[in-house]
Amino acid sequence: MINLRSVTHYFKFTKQQRTGIVLLFAIIIALQIVYFVVDFSIPEKTFPQEQQWLSVQSEIDSLKTVKYNAVPKIYTFNPNFISDYKGYKLGMSVQEIDRLLNFRKENKYVNSAKEFQEVTKISDSLLAVISPLFKFPDWTQNKKSFKTDRAEYVRKEYPKKEKIVLLDINEATQEDLMKIFGIGEALSFRILKQKEILGGFVSMEQMKDVWGLSPEVLFELNTHFKILTVPNFKKIAINDASLKELAQFPYFRYALAKQIVTYRSMNGNFKNIEDLAKIKDFPVDKAKIISLYLEF
Template sequence: MNFKSLNKHFHFTKQQRIGLFVLFVIMIGLQMFYFLSDFSISETKSSEKEQWLALQSEIDQEKLIHKNAKPIIYPFNPNFISDYKGYKLGMSVEEIDRLMAFRKENKYVNSAEEFQKVTGISDSLLNKISPLFKFPDWKQNKNNYSTEKKVFSMKSFPKKEKFIILDINEATQEDLMKVYGIGEGLSSRILKQKEILGSFVSMEQMKDVWGLSPEVINELSIHFKAVIPSNLKKININEASLKELAQFSYFKYGLAKQIVIYRSMNGNFNNIEDLAKIKDFPVEKAKIISLYLEF
């Protein structure tokens, strides 16, 4: 067997021997790293992941509970049920309309039985919603008051203070907040609208105040009236400039411009009927607008 021919395959140069040595050192180092390293990190991450999954499961369960929970309905005065409120309670359109018509006559229901009589709702619906009715304390304690009146009938009581209707232009924020349904925000809007106009000339203008429901407007009309002040500053429709007309709450810039053009081409306006001929003029508010103008 010729060993010389095999020997030349195992003969390495100096650089090759150094390379083999370095490779050997690297292999030994990798083996030591494998045996000495701690690979328990994955287990820690796995346990953290399980904790997060458990927490997420609890959150999902809470969401499901809240989603399926029925909304809380608080007691309310049935005299002031809106269309949407009546619909949510299960009332028909006709039943809601009967209540609205009854309230427009400035009448109130004072018991669940009277509510059914006015609206015509079924007994089953009445049994369902009547526990939520909340009438004024003096109505709930009517029997007590009647008894007290009989027992103390011989005593002298002070006369009931006469109901006074206030001028809406003289009302303070405190006066307005005494009306059922009006808080600090709505009262501020009413006073701001009065400041913009100078004065109210009609209680119909309450409809222009954002946020006032028909029921609240009706209550305002009971407690207040609009007295036109003698010093109300009016706009001379035949002499006012475009800028002055555009600043008037009931005129937009486009309408004010049309008024000036019409006036220059056709002469002065004699009355509100002449003014109403202009395109886009708010005819439905003509009566109110005329009280702010001077012809």
């Protein structure tokens, strides 16, 4: 049997201890009452502009929905005026684009999808994809009517213009350039400096890269100057050039040169400009011009 005297020994307290126990229970009960009575939740803050913000956000969300659900509009174009970048986006190779550009240099035009394929040598599958986008002039579809209208046209005689002698832009001096209206000492110096950096121009399109030339001045330059001889410059060996050498090429700069070296080390040598164009931030619109400065 358990000795009750030994147990009751633990429940003997002094007067001060009993008072402390009573006060402790009183405090616990008081805290419990405060917990259930007092609301400790944090009041939600409101702003005067909240409703205005919500309405603006709702309008933005609705506009996003309209944008994502919108069907893209398809624009037709005349394939005679396809640029390098446009042809690349359509899936044409550099050789196919060059065939069309050389055909146009002879002042000739394609007037049907079939003629376009005969000139560019594109595949039937690619033609089937892009030909619905072609838009040829109305007169090409009704040549008989056009010839009749032409016969009724009375030709007027105009005084002959003085023939413009074309100069090679790579042979032009500062004095030759300053003869163009709108080009002074500063602009002519920039053009010659750009030629020096590149080793020579390969396309008149490169005039657009010279800062400060207005569209009117560019037109005059193309009227008086052409690329008559390809300059003899040292090409960049794209598969062997160092990061420093690539970074010094005006069309690359350091960031793109670093990506080229990284891509080359991970995927092997570049075979053509199409491989190089796969790199992020590569200036695809200048791919044809850049390829003339590279050696694969």
